[in-house]
Amino acid sequence: MDRIDANLYLNLVRGGAAALAAHRQTVNDLNVFPIPDGDTGDNMYMTIQAGCSAAGNTLSEAAKSVSTGMLMGARGNSGVILSRIFAGLAKGLADVPEADVDAFSRAMLAGVEESYHAVAEPVEGTILTVFREGAQAAAGSKDLGEYFDLLISAMDLSLEHTPEQLDVLKKAGVVDSGGAGLLYIAEGMRDALHGKSPVVAGDDGFNGAGDAAQNSATNTMAGHHQPSAEMLNAFTEDSVLEFGYCTEFLLRLQRAKVDLETFDETVISDWLSQNGDSLVFFRDGSIIKVHVHTRTPGEILNHCQQYGEFLTIKVENMTLQHHENHMDERFKKGRKAYGVVTVASGAGLAGTFRELGADEVIEGGQTMNPPVQRFIEAFDAVNAETVFVLPNNANILLTARQAAEIYDKADIRVIPCKTLGEGYYALANLDTEAGDASAIETALTEAAGEVTTGLVSRAIRDSGTVHEGEYVGISGKDILASDETPEKALLALSEALEAGSSDVILVFAGADARDPDALQAALESKYPRAEVILQAGGQPVYEYILVLF
Amino acid sequence: MLRLFTDTDTDITPAVAAEYGYRLISMPYSVDAKTVYPYVDFDEFESKKFYDMLRSGVLPTTSAISKDRYIEYFEPEFAAGNDILYVHFSRAMTITFNAMDQAVAELKSKYPGRKFYEIDTKGITTISYTIVREVGDLLKAGKSLEEVLKWAETEVDKFAMYFFADDLKFFRRSGRVSGLAATMGTLIGIRPIIYMSQEGKMVSCGKEKGRLKAMEHLVQQVADLGDDFKSHRFVIGHTDAFELAQEVGKMIRERFGDDFPIEYVVANPTAGSHAGPNGVGVCFHAKHR
Numbered sequence: 001m002d003r004i005d006a007n008l009y010l011n012l013v014r015g016g017a018a019a020l021a022a023h024r025q026t027v028n029d030l031n032v033f034p035i036p037d038g039d040t041g042d043n044m045y046m047t048i049q050a051g052c053s054a055a056g057n058t059l060s061e062a063a064k065s066v067s068t069g070m071l072m073g074a075r076g077n078s079g080v081i082l083s084r085i086f087a088g089l090a091k092g093l094a095d096v097p098e099a100d101v102d103a104f105s106r107a108m109l110a111g112v113e114e115s116y117h118a119v120a121e122p123v124e125g126t127i128l129t130v131f132r133e134g135a136q137a138a139a140g141s142k143d144l145g146e147y148f149d150l151l152i153s154a155m156d157l158s159l160e161h162t163p164e165q166l167d168v169l170k171k172a173g174v175v176d177s178g179g180a181g182l183l184y185i186a187e188g189m190r191d192a193l194h195g196k197s198p199v200v201a202g203d204d205g206f207n208g209a210g211d212a213a214q215n216s217a218t219n220t221m222a223g224h225h226q227p228s229a230e231m232l233n234a235f236t237e238d239s240v241l242e243f244g245y246c247t248e249f250l251l252r253l254q255r256a257k258v259d260l261e262t263f264d265e266t267v268i269s270d271w272l273s274q275n276g277d278s279l280v281f282f283r284d285g286s287i288i289k290v291h292v293h294t295r296t297p298g299e300i301l302n303h304c305q306q307y308g309e310f311l312t313i314k315v316e317n318m319t320l321q322h323h324e325n326h327m328d329e330r331f332k333k334g335r336k337a338y339g340v341v342t343v344a345s346g347a348g349l350a351g352t353f354r355e356l357g358a359d360e361v362i363e364g365g366q367t368m369n370p371p372v373q374r375f376i377e378a379f380d381a382v383n384a385e386t387v388f389v390l391p392n393n394a395n396i397l398l399t400a401r402q403a404a405e406i407y408d409k410a411d412i413r414v415i416p417c418k419t420l421g422e423g424y425y426a427l428a429n430l431d432t433e434a435g436d437a438s439a440i441e442t443a444l445t446e447a448a449g450e451v452t453t454g455l456v457s458r459a460i461r462d463s464g465t466v467h468e469g470e471y472v473g474i475s476g477k478d479i480l481a482s483d484e485t486p487e488k489a490l491l492a493l494s495e496a497l498e499a500g501s502s503d504v505i506l507v508f509a510g511a512d513a514r515d516p517d518a519l520q521a522a523l524e525s526k527y528p529r530a531e532v533i534l535q536a537g538g539q540p541v542y543e544y545i546l547v548l549f
Numbered sequence: 550m551l552r553l554f555t556d557t558d559t560d561i562t563p564a565v566a567a568e569y570g571y572r573l574i575s576m577p578y579s580v581d582a583k584t585v586y587p588y589v590d591f592d593e594f595e596s597k598k599f600y601d602m603l604r605s606g607v608l609p610t611t612s613a614i615s616k617d618r619y620i621e622y623f624e625p626e627f628a629a630g631n632d633i634l635y636v637h638f639s640r641a642m643t644i645t646f647n648a649m650d651q652a653v654a655e656l657k658s659k660y661p662g663r664k665f666y667e668i669d670t671k672g673i674t675t676i677s678y679t680i681v682r683e684v685g686d687l688l689k690a691g692k693s694l695e696e697v698l699k700w701a702e703t704e705v706d707k708f709a710m711y712f713f714a715d716d717l718k719f720f721r722r723s724g725r726v727s728g729l730a731a732t733m734g735t736l737i738g739i740r741p742i743i744y745m746s747q748e749g750k751m752v753s754c755g756k757e758k759g760r761l762k763a764m765e766h767l768v769q770q771v772a773d774l775g776d777d778f779k780s781h782r783f784v785i786g787h788t789d790a791f792e793l794a795q796e797v798g799k800m801i802r803e804r805f806g807d808d809f810p811i812e813y814v815v816a817n818p819t820a821g822s823h824a825g826p827n828g829v830g831v832c833f834h835a836k837h838r
Binding site for chain 1: 581582608610612613615616617644648651652737738739757758759760761762
């Protein structure tokens with residue numbers, strides 16, 4: 001098999017669709033984070049299925065027909081990207097009567113390029129990466145058989161690495177669902193190349209490509225996405241709209257509303273990107289295809305209708321789509337060995353802890369101590385054999401220990417860090433390969449002990465020499481400084497704590513900090529030997545948190 | 550006749566390459582799916598602009614070049630009856646050399662009389678830069694190819710490179726450093742020290758608190774491992790952190806004197822895509838890596 005003609009191309013697409021049909025539930029089950037969106041397996045399947053009824057006498061006609069079908073049928077982020085991959089292939093195969101391996105390889109690379117244009121901000125560790133790395137690795141193959149072998153092995157490897165590239169995948173313990181779907185499609189295409197009949201479906205009711213087409217139609221008509229009663233109960237009278245609506249539509253630009261020749265669609269895409277998230281947007285002639293997440297789909301639709309009329313509209317409450325899954329053993333990473341739960345308040349601090357590797361950051365702190373129940377939920381969410389807990393506050397330490405005693409589904413180790421600085425430095429020193437759980441616990445505890453933390457806060461009443469309204473510098477239980485501005489108080493506190501002998505002076509500026517830039521300059525000139533780092537912590541209560549190490 | 554090749558991952562600029570007669574193979578990186586071939590798509594590397602882009606949050610990707618591209622580079626030389634010596638960046642860091650091997654095998658069967666030699670610098674950027682130039686110097690001085698290959702067998706492992714990065718997210722994303730603690734992310738104020746191993750891989754060998762300690766660590770590595778480094782090139786590489794690099798240079802001078810030259814080199818964009826901005830490294834002749 002050294003050339004692809006129209007017939008073989010269509011068979012490849014059908015083979016890909018059939019393989020995905022057999023595994024779509026597996027792919028759906030990978031779609032767990034960060035926020036529930038349409039089921040990836042279903043979306044990709046419906047997308048490729050929309051290309052299966054294509055026809056064409058020549059290869060370029062067939063490829064174009066597949067592409068058009070898929071562009072119109074694309075659903076969800078992964079579906080849209082999949083359709084763009086095939087659109088790129090069609091572009092690459094335009095004017096190619098029969099594709100040898102080099103021509104096919106070039107077309108696949110055109111698909112890579114096209115797929116990256118499908119999203120406003122390409123993210124690595126997704127279907128984009130899996131396809132790109134596959135197509136790049138397979139380039140230069142001597143024949144089509146070798147091409148698909150290399151493509152699939154590189155995609156497989158790339159897929160395996162997606163959790164390293166995307167924390168959300170790592171935390172959920174899965175590989176990228178879109179990438180997995182695409183791998184099944186590639187495998188199906190290889191089978192079709194070798195003339196193997198499509199995989200017999202599992203128990204999801206799909207039997208190969210031909211039947212699949214019919215089933216798909218039935219399914220769509222019957223409303224496969226019609227949620228079950230159980231799913232509807234996921235959003236009750238008291239639920240809070242957490243994730244918004246996944247909103248997709250095809251809009252046909254209307255001559256009566258816009259000048260088709262001169263119309264610049266970025267007017268719409270710019271507006272959408274300001275009024276929604278996860279935007280996927282493209283124009284194909286007079287048709288605009290949109291996928292966007294929004295809390296107010298009505299506004300989105302009303303706005304866009306001023307440019308044309310809708311061909312299709314789909315709006316789904318994303319909260320309903322979040323459901324428990326069972327996973328294919330192949331993708332199941334199982335429980336993690338180690339996880340970390342910590343406590344912080346302030347978006348900056350929470351983000352810092354997450355970047356350092358905390359799996360769960362419980363909102364809480366000085367004035368808001370989280371309950372035991374919240375820790376239990378966090379332990380469940382982490383799903384690790386051993387969970388290290390960094391409470392970061394003396395008033396929360398006990399709660400964490402209580403939760404650890406009650407919890408019997410994992411080995412919980414509470415590190416006695418009593419300040420955010422201690423928790424920060426402990427986590428920064430976490431090395432999960434440094435030994436067993438006890439060795440790591442010891443290392444974390446020791447690290448927490450190497451830090452000095454100071455806090456600056458506004459006095460809410462007179463106390464000793466301190467007057468209400470002044471800013472005090474505290475370390476442990478000692479008030480070491482007080483002054484009229486938080487910056488002056490911090491400088492005085494830094495002196496009292498001998499900041500000059502530290503290597504790093506790290507300052508988290510609170511939500512109410514006034515002049516952090518001037519403070520940084522003052523600290524740098526006062527302590528030239530140390531590295532001064534100022535971070536926006538956004539924490540309440542403390543104008544500044546000073547961490548010395 | 551022997552024709553020399555090296556690649557842009559070695560930090561060699563076209564001007565330096567020309568001094569030795571190296572032809573440059575351009576190793577690409579991509580930003581927003583737009584692939585850029587250094588010194589093909591631009592004449593001069595605007596390092597400040599590139600690293601500022603990384604600072605602004607852009608994470609470029611890098612990709613292997615294809616077999617065909619290698620053939621485009623090599624075939625004209627074989628066709629003209631020349632042999633090739635390619636002094637390249639580390640095989641252990643990329644899959645691009647699989648494509649090269651295929652290209653070379655194909656060309657060898659087409660041009661059975663022709664020879665292809667390679668020296669793996671087992672590094673990237675500064676360390677490769679140093680070795681590429683040392684090789685060029687030897688050939689310029691009249692050493693034979695055999696002598697140079699013999700030299701490389703033992704000497705490549707004697708160029709050490711130790712460096713620190715400012716933000717680990719670039720390395721973590723590329724997955725190309727081993728020994729980094731599993732969850733290390735953006736470590737504010739803590740810098741892992743990374744070295745280029747004898748296998749040609751980046752390996753973490755500890756971490757330091759604060760910039761000063763990290764710089765001192767680099768200087769201490771020179772003290773511990775340095776071997777006759779004053780009679781070889783001493784290079785300080787950086788990813789748009791020239792001031793920091795100069796501070797390291799000053800510390801090196803204070804410790805080891807000023808009777809040898811220190812060269813400053815900015816890391817090429819393809820390698821810089823993996824290291825991120827504000828990193829500094831020293832490369833020197835050592836007892837071992």
